[in-house]
Amino acid sequence: MATTTSPGPWDRVTRTVNDATRKVPAWPLYIIGAVPPVWIFVAGLTGQLGVDPVKAMEHQMGEWSLWLIIAGLCITPLQRFAGIRLLKYRRAIGLLAFFYILGHLLIWLVLDVQIPSQIIADIVKRPYVTVGFAAFLMLIPLALTSNNRSIRWLGAGWRKLHQMVYAAAILGALHFIMLVKGFQLEPFIYAAVILALLALRLSWFTRWSRRGR
Template structure:
């Protein structure tokens, strides 16, 4: 694993941003050229939302991978977080601008449809994390910055629930995403200490 970590240390962070950003314009291109099927807006919403969840899971996996497998991705955690929020924001914008479009209907959906309420709550929790994902905020907030960024945990659970509730009928894939999120969060729980023998 040390060889892998040595290689990763030489990978520039901007490359992660570039690779992570590439799917977005490609998906919009497919949507405009008929590559996303008969309902391109719905398909675009789904693809962007799923990418956001995958990046969220990758971000949650950074600490367990370092602790359990010795794989150090800490250098890229901020980039992963920024990309996650970007895809969540794009997912939301497609729903707002291309799907619903009517302001009163948007507000009604947020209030009346639980899966949308949960999704919007998750977005609201991620918003302060995106705003403070910079060196100035880290210095200004000090130890509070780390506490603030623990909001990603409930946001991740809400994102997984949003996907499960959005799915029509029984679908395994959303449940797998939620299970992985819950599993990664469970790995962060402190292990109970064994009592020493008297």
């Protein structure tokens, strides 16, 4: 007579999370994701962000973008190693991360530097600006191809293209490390998390390729 094993606590958690997310579409994320930028902008206008609201707005938009990039990078490991299925939210999270970075850049361009010649000079001469701008440029093709038509058109190349998000994420964390004055732990934590997620992906890919031989 065959015996069945009852699901463990983690299996029940996984099933509960998957059952809940199955009922929740991805589109509300776009609405929720629009709230922090609006709050940041209003807080800046109303003097709630300290003596230098422009810098505070830049920082908060940049930090939110890093959080979103890390959240997007967590989705595949969560499915592979924990069985939690959140893949349908990855596109929304990725696009929100891109628009947060775009907002971060626009605040720097329009409200902070303002002078076109100075903008170009900063990109060329200031390494942390160069690194951050390079990360933004990497994300442009990813945002433009985050749609079903591009997936069909690019085929297997789509997945390879979107692996560039890891390089962009590392550059984003490096931008933060180079930007802050003195030693601060926070940007190094972001860098460590991104590198750990990349290591997880590489270890899974190595095992998968060996099984395929």
